Amino acid sequence: MGWWRQGVHEWDNYFSSVSSSHTIGHQGFTGTLTVIDPEEDMVIVFLTNRIHSTLVEGDETLNGYKGTFYTTSSLGFVTDIIQVGLDDKANQEAIYASLVRDMAADCERKIADEEITDENHPRMKTYQALCKVRDSYEEKK
Numbered sequence: 045m046g047w048w049r050q051g052v053h054e055w056d057n058y059f060s061s062v063s064s065s066h067t068i069g070h071q072g073f074t075g076t077l078t079v080i081d082p083e084e085d086m087v088i089v090f091l092t093n094r095i096h097s098t099l100v101e102g103d104e105t106l107n108g109y110k111g112t113f114y115t116t117s118s119l120g121f122v123t124d125i126i127q128v129g130l131d132d133k134a135n136q137e138a139i140y141a142s143l144v145r146d147m148a149a150d151c152e153r154k155i156a157d158e159e160i161t162d163e164n165h166p167r168m169k170t171y172q173a174l175c176k177v178r179d180s181y182e183e184k185k
Contacts, residue, residue, distance in 0.1 A: 046070065060123035075111065077119045081127075088126055090119065100166075113166035121147050141181035148174040 050059050050067035058071045064083035071077050075092035097111035121143060128139050151171040154160075160167055 057120045058123070060120050060127055062124060062127050071119060075119075077123070079123055084127070084130075086127070086130070088123055090122055110166040114170060121150075137181075137184075141178070144174060144178045144181060148178045 047068045047070055048055050048058070050063055050065050050069075053061065053065070055067075055069070056063075058077060059067050059069055059079050059081075063079065063081050066083055067079060067081040069077065069079040077088070077090040079088040079090075080086075093111070097109050097114075100108035100110055100113075124143055125140070128136060128143070148171065151167060151174055155167055155171055158167070162168060
């Protein structure tokens, strides 16, 4: 297994935007992730299996797994949420709200890029769920 090093935040997509530059880790094909941040004395092992989901209907490559469209496939957001939750910050609610807005915007961009119009598509359902959470944060303001 090879390891990636965060360095100058080249791997935020996997390790989170709040991890230290000394963070190392590995992301596996099935959706697994290991993150080791020595500055925070933290290890995250995130086990998912995106390829153990059903195939996207009409995908002739047999590589279009519905799990690829789930929020957990954006591993950097997952590690962001975990790291923010472990921090003792008074503004956690605002940070979570910002993360959810970013996740919804990212999902919306992917829907547009992939020209998804089917309301039952996994990415569309993910976007709808993120919008509900985002809107609930907005109502609290």
